[in-house]
Amino acid sequence: MPDALPPIYPITLQHGLVLGAALFAIGMAGALSKRNAITVLMAIEVMLNGVIVTFVAFARHAPTADLTGQVFAIFIMTVAAAEAAVGLAIVIAVYRVRRTVQVDAADTLRG
Amino acid sequence: MLPECPASFFLCDPFGAVRGAIYALLSAILPEPLPIVIVTALAIAMVTTLIAIIVMSQVWAERRIVGYMQGRLGPNRVGPGGTLQAIADAIKLLTKEPLIPREADKVVFLLAPLVVVVPSLMVWSVIPWGPGLSVTDLNIGVLYVLALGALPTIGILMAGWSSGNKYAVLGGMRAAAQLISYEIPMVLVVMIPVLLAGTMALRGIVEEQTDLWFVLALPFGPIAFVLFLVSGIAEVNRSPFDLPEAESEIVAGFHTEYSGMGFALFFLAEYANSFAVSAMATTLFLGGWLGPFLPPFIWFFLKTYLVFFVLVWVRSTLPRVRYDQLMHLAWKVALPAALITVGLTAVQLSLNVVPGTAPR
């Protein structure tokens, strides 16, 4: 049992970090257990959002006010957008051949 | 310079004076932060009433003007000169039977109009009606408006999908494609007044136009204004870009299955959005509430209604644009034009040659 839990208010660094960890964990549970490829992509987006919350929490409570965490958050959003676009393009391409979006649909090297 | 309405004269800024008086009264008797909360709540109540009145006037103005331009009278029976037509429309829509198709996904079907209407109404909280007369003045006012303008797309997709009707799904996808295509030139073009003013706060942008309105900041101001109007008309699904809800082509597009209250909400959203686009055009390009002699909020209303008149004029004059022409215009004309204009404005600013703005 941790010896010093953070107070209920004001919001401290630990609150933000725990929220980020929670979102990451829930996203991971979804990404590991769902069969629809698009649902897996959505769960991955939730994981990325958990990471961005962690960065923004650090930026808020950092010793200097240069907002490095927020700058990095912008990069994470950029990469997430690129990954969602390419991921959905792949899902649509597989759907065209296999008529399904199950994650284990693309299991042969032919066709 | 022509003399401005002096701030000390009560009629020049009655709302500001009343707001100041209420705030002073409340601060004397209540501790912080309650006075500002109560004053903001009163401002929200006022703006909400204003939305109702302005939408009524827009419905009347549009139908009368379009009627005159088509050589006929518009509605002139309900109320003096037909001004209460919107109330008659609202009563008719509210007393209709709300039909939910059997194939529809009920929860999503009922939530979709809300997702379309709520962002349109939220934009009204940052519109600067006068100096210090907005519900709130955000540091990122322009970005807030753009972000809220991106939300109705989700509502339209929800409406199309949940209707359980092939035409609605098609209409929803076409509407969403149109909205996201025109979002990009709009975001880029809105950056031009932000560059010229050096701030994203709407009040700051208006105050930076005291010397010269941004629409007159040659040579890119007028181009930016025209691009903003074109993207704005496409973003609110107005004619000539109203293909998603074209009554003669795809039944009624994404709101085919909506009757009664749902349709009334889409209708309200369209008019609230077009007023918001006119208000943004006024704030960003036409100098907001700046002007000689008359009180500032009168100037704001005059300029915004002038822009709205131009929107109605365009609607009654131009034929509906075909879908591929629409996409061509967005991606091959508006987007390159917006990109080049923003780039050249930034170059111009860095060389300190923009007329009428202070050198940085």
Added chain:
Amino acid sequence: MLIPTDFLLAGAFYTFAATSIVGAIGIIRARGIFRSALFLVLTLASVAAIYVTLGADFLGAVQVLVYVGAIMVLIIFGIMLTPQQVELPDIGGPGQAAAAAFVAVALFAIATIVITTSQWPRSTSAAIDVATTQVIGTGLFTTYVLPFEIASLLLLVAMIGAIVIAREE
């Protein structure tokens, strides 16, 4: 009866944290993929509100504009272009779902224990009154200009790649 700002801010944080967790769980448990997408919209919008409570107003607006306004539309288009006749059961049956949930809970527990027992150099914040837009903009174009350029290149490559992969032959 003075309501301190900290209290209001904490209330906002807890409300939107709860909404985002509910949304995230809703993605996994929803009936039908379109409803999962709507729960994701709820999650992303709540996370945008959380950024605002953490002092990142610019980032909150960008989150709504980019994530909710663009990425979600992309995902919903993907859903509409891949209509499924039958909702598929999860891989491996209930055993897999239970294992995934166990792994997630274990990870969360370990992370929480580490977070609450560490000594953070500064864990309560001073009030931030910086103009976040200017600071982020300056940072992007001075200290972080290389990642910025690489990110734009990445977006260009991703855009071309997505068009090439998804296009009809």
